Amino acid sequence: MITIDSLRIRDGKRMLLDGVTMHLPQSAVHGIAGEGRGALLRAIYGDLQPEVGTISEAGHPLQRREMVLLEADPRFWPGLTARDCIGLVRWFDRKVNPEALLRRFPVPLDTEAASLGAEARKHLGIILTLMRGKRILLLDEPFRELTPERIFVMQQLLLHLGSKGCTxxxxxxxxxxxEGVCDDLYLLGGGKVLARYEHYELGHLGRDAESGSGFPEN
Structure with missing residues (x-):
């Protein structure tokens, strides 16, 4: 169980999260929507230091080496091709084979990664994230920039990851x-947890969002 307890995070004078508490079981896919969702992922990963509150697993601090973060807009070092980026991950683990992921998310391997278009950058970010083989995956807007075909592929991968024990x-x-992917969904707003929904409630919630009562983009 990952426990987020009374988390408070500021960005300068702006309060991003204030008293956020969540209990996230392992081996499941958890959704976060609403204001401050990206800040929450960065805090879990350790890139943002909370002013107050803790993030733990089974009573112990989360270890960054157990996690990987996919940014909403992946960024890469200038001068490195997509092939170079993949090679760097393989240098740490030669058993990793990216071929299946490259078939699902095609990338021009000999193009500079930083100069790729938004869709190809997202493909490369997904590939590098999943190659890492971590048991805790933090995915910021994983569907953004994907075509409908790739969205379906990503949905199937998420279901597989949850079923094989990843969080x-x-x-x-x-x-x-x-809908049909997440086991639950937390809705944030005003720095708080406004609501938590079970997987069977997401269909109704999605229809409400599509009808005009959508969630904030920030």
Whole structure:
């Protein structure tokens, strides 16, 4: 169980999260929507230091080496091709084979990664994230920039990851995309947890969001 307890995070004078508490079981796919969702993922990963509160697993601090973070807009070092980026991950683990992921998310391997278009950058970010083989995956807007075909592929991968024991925490503003994928969904707003929904409630929630009562983009 990952426990987020009374988390408070500021960005300068702006309060992003204030008293956020969540209990996230392992081996499940958890959705986060609403304001401050990206900040929450960065805090879990250790990139943002909370002013107050703790993030733990089974009573112990989460270890960054157990996690990987996919940014909403993946960024890469200038001068490195997509092939170079994949090679760097393989240098740490030669058993990793990216071929199946490259078939699902095609990338021009000999193009500079930083100069790729938004869709190809997202493909490469997904490939590098999943190659890492971590048991906790933090995915910020994993469906953004994907075509409908690739969205379906990503949905199937998420279901597979949850079934094989990974804990996935993802953000999304498009609730219909996570219906049938997430085990639960937390809605944030005003720095608080406004609501928590079970998987069987997401269909109704998604129809409400699509009808005009969508969630904030920030």
């Amino acid at each position: 996935v925490i993802l953000t999304s503003t498009r609730i219909p995309l996570i």
